[in-house]
Amino acid sequence: MEQPMLLMKNISKSFNGITVLDSVNFSVNKGEVHALMGGNGAGKSTLMKILTGVYTADEGEIFIEGKEVSIKNPDDARKNYISMIFQEFSLIPTLTVAQNIFLTRESKTSLGLLNDKECTAKTEQLLSELGVDIHPDDIVEHLGVGYWQMTEIAKALSQETKILIMDEPTSSLTNKETEVLFFFINQLKAKGYSIIYISHRMDEIFQICDRVTILRDGKYVTTENCKDTNLETVIQHIVGSDLNKAFEWKERSYSTDVPPVLEVKNLSSGTRVQNIDLKLFPGEIVGVAGLMGSGRSEMVRSIFGIDPKDSGDIIVDGKKRNIQNATDAVKAGLALIPEDRRMQGLVLDHSVKENIILPILSKVKKGLFLDENKADKMANELVQKLNIKTDDIFKTTKLLSGGNQQKIVLAKWLANDPAVLILDEPTIGVDIGAKTEIIDVVRELADSGKAILVISSELPELLALSDRVIIMHEGRIVKELKRREINSEEELEHAIQGY
Secondary structure: OOOOOEEEEEEEEEEEOOEEEEEEEEEOOOOOOEEEOOOOOOOOOHHHHHHHOOOOEEEEEEEEEEEEEEOOOOHHHHHHEEEEEEOOOOOOOOOOHHHOOOOOOOOOOOOOOOHHHHHHHHHHHHHHHHHOOOOEEEEEEEOOOEEEEEEEHHHHHHHHHHHEEHHHHOOOHHHHHHHHHHHHHHHHHHOOOOOEEEEOOHHHHHHOOEEEEEEEEEEEEEEEEEHOHHHHHHHHHHHOOOOHHHHOOOOOOOOOOOOEEEEEEEEEEEEEEEEEEEOOOOOOOEEEEOOOOOOOOHHHHHOOOOOOOOOEEEEOOEEOOOOOOOOHHHHEEEEEOOOOOOHHHOOOEEEHHHHHHHHHHHHHHEEEOOOOOHHHHHHHHHHHHHOOOOOOOOOOOOOOOHHHHEEEEEEEEOOOOOEEEEEEEOOOOOOOHHHHHHHHHHHHHHHHHOEEEEEEOOOHHHHOOOEEEEEEEEEEEEEEEEEEHOOOOOHHHHHOOOO
């Protein structure tokens, strides 16, 4: 049997006592496109971060072409011919293709000056070998997104790469650009490159990949030849059969015979949000499903005034609102819990209390100064209500767990008593206990009459929470399902993958 290009054996990793990878095995052959799949929290990203030297494994071994290697940092990964192309582009738009490819690795003249001619010549040779129709002197911002992706790949391959990791490479591409990328990947495969392909788009896996490895809850599940398996089997492996009882759906009662709390009409924003019509009733939880890049987050950012609208009306409690920014949204009675709580939802170096009262400073003032007693009382009430585990309200937020940080983000918006609560990936990166508590809190808020819009890539969570599910594709709402009509997670996954 042929020796694999890459072999990762019994890889384990824990953070703060929580195991995120448990004796995972993974291998990639020379000239193979190998899909790595699994739901959120399956361990895909952690495994790749270990391979690229971002994290160090607690246990396990890594072999490149049969030789055991030690990868402690990104430099070690590069020395072992491993490169990763991340979902977010790393290019500088105002530079040329050649300048981007050799950024920080430029050729120098004998006088120590940048040798642009040599960089251009090297880039021309590289692009020619790869069969990419781009000129080295093209300014990146003048190129289509598909050519940005090609430039990223050329940049990675300019560093003597043998193993190339692609993270959701088509999430920003059109169908035509995806076809070009697949042609390019097949060329790389023919040249002997080993490609690890991470994607939630299952149709792509069967188009471009040779094998697929599936992880679930930090454990290795299976490796299958793509030609020997099918969509149903892959979905079953990803989902598993042991769904936690905390995620069981409970049918709820609410009225649609009353005016909606939130109504969105013909909302468009750039190319990522197109002609959105949406109604949200008091006490209703509406789930938003879709593949990465489908426009879910962009839709709520536009509703909340973070991204500019090209057209459309937003009506809250029957009144048309001119929402141009987040301040307008808050005044209209909206609250948004963002996907990235650490960067967008919290001031990590501030205390629990300071984060909670941040949106309501005007409500806890006594004259020109803060009413400390009132602020303390409000913060303590919300800490108790949401079961935030902290020594006291004065503890620095960054010292708390991810689940408790997420509950602080919820607390600070609840202090403002919004009519509509928008949650973008509310349980991402938190443990199962915190997930269960957050789901219970969201249900209680809906029972109290709040209208709630939830975006989640975790289908068990979405199915546990939602009264109704809308499915997005390429910036549009393409399907709407009553929760009672969805019989299984596999059925929802099929609906998402069907576009």
